[in-house]
Amino acid sequence: DAGVIQSPRHEVTEMGQEVTLRCKPISGHDYLFWYRQTMMRGLELLIYFNNNVPIDDSGMPEDRFSAKMPNASFSTLKIQPSEPRDSAVYFCASSRSNQPQHFGDGTRLSIL
Amino acid sequence: LAKTTQPISMDSYEGQEVNITCSHNNIATNDYITWYQQFPSQGPRFIIQGYKTKVTNEVASLFIPADRKSSTLSLPRVSLSDTAVYYCLVGGWNAGNMLTFGGGTRLMVKP
Numbered sequence: 001d002a003g004v005i006q007s008p009r010h011e012v013t014e015m016g017q018e019v020t021l022r023c024k025p026i027s028g029h030d031y032l033f034w035y036r037q038t039m040m041r042g043l044e045l046l047i048y049f050n051n052n053v054p055i056d057d058s059g060m061p062e063d064r065f066s067a068k069m070p071n072a073s074f075s076t077l078k079i080q081p082s083e084p085r086d087s088a089v090y091f092c093a094s095s096r097s098n099q100p101q102h103f104g105d106g107t108r109l110s111i112l
Numbered sequence: 113l114a115k116t117t118q119p120i121s122m123d124s125y126e127g128q129e130v131n132i133t134c135s136h137n138n139i140a141t142n143d144y145i146t147w148y149q150q151f152p153s154q155g156p157r158f159i160i161q162g163y164k165t166k167v168t169n170e171v172a173s174l175f176i177p178a179d180r181k182s183s184t185l186s187l188p189r190v191s192l193s194d195t196a197v198y199y200c201l202v203g204g205w206n207a208g209n210m211l212t213f214g215g216g217t218r219l220m221v222k223p
Contacts, residue, residue, distance in 0.1 A: 004155070035213075043156070043199075043213035091155045100146060101211065103155025 002026070004104035006092050012110045018080040021107045024073055025094030033101060034067055034077050035091040043091070049075065082111045116200045121218040130187040132217050134200030137181045145176060145183045148199045150216070156199060160185070187219075195221045 005024040013019055025032050033048040047057040052069045060067070064083070069075040079086055089108050093101040117135040124130045136145070144163050148156035160167055162174045162183070173186040187194060197216040 042215055045211065093155070100158040100161060103157065105154050108153075 004092055004094050004102055006090075006104035006107050008107060009105065010108045010110075012112065013082060014112050015083055016081045017111075018078065019082045019086075019109060019111075021077040021090050021092075021109070023075045023077070023092030023104060025075070025092070026102055027073065029094035029096050029102075030072075031095045031097065031101075032069060032075050033093040033095075034075070035093065035103075036088045037091060037106070038088045046077070084111045087111050115212075116202060116214045118198075118200050118214060118217045120215065121220065123220045123222060124190055125222050126191055127189050130190050130194070130219060130221075132185045132187075132198055132200075132219070133182060134185070135182050136200070136202045139180050139202050143202045145174065145180075146201045146203070146211070147172070147174065147185050148201065148213075150197045150199065156213075159198075190219075190221045192221050192223060195219060 004026055007022045011019060030051050031048060034046040035043050036046055037043045044059055046059040047067045048055055049069045052072060064081060065079055067077045077090060087110050089106040091103050091106045093103040095101040115138060118132060122132060144161055146161040147159045149159050150156040160169055160172050160174045162176050164176050164180060167174045175184045175186065185198060197218050199213050199216040201211045201213060203211050
């Protein structure tokens, strides 16, 4: 079975550039989550969707961050403009209602 | 969401049983206890989940006392490949399975 698929695996870009991270959840899962992991702050939930609708975005750091889920099989997390402090590993996870979350292998983002 | 406290790190040797205890004094009635494992450069992977007493699967056992204010993840006969960070989380099934990850326990298994 295909798990959660994230792309790209690595992204290096310069400060001020727009960054788009992509996620394909597991088919049939109706919840999708975006997390960020850093050494200093650990794993933080940024936003989650239920049936493609954003439910809680209180973890999104600021207006430079936005997330969309246009359909059940695709979601994006966009940072515009990017800053060096956005450097982190970004994880996407999906789940069925009342089931554990399945995580992708993340996107390692470096902003120079 | 209930906060969890677990040891920052633990060392063990191959073939030993490892027990990692997590404290969650403020666990709510509808909260479940879930453990995840994370290897470097990978996302967290679900290990086991329970509500009370004992749960066992092919990978681990989870012991939860009657007051549910703590839980213990038991890994039988660990191998080098069990070296990873282990996260204990508590949360209910409302709010879309929202999970708050703590700092985790870094387990180092030595030969």
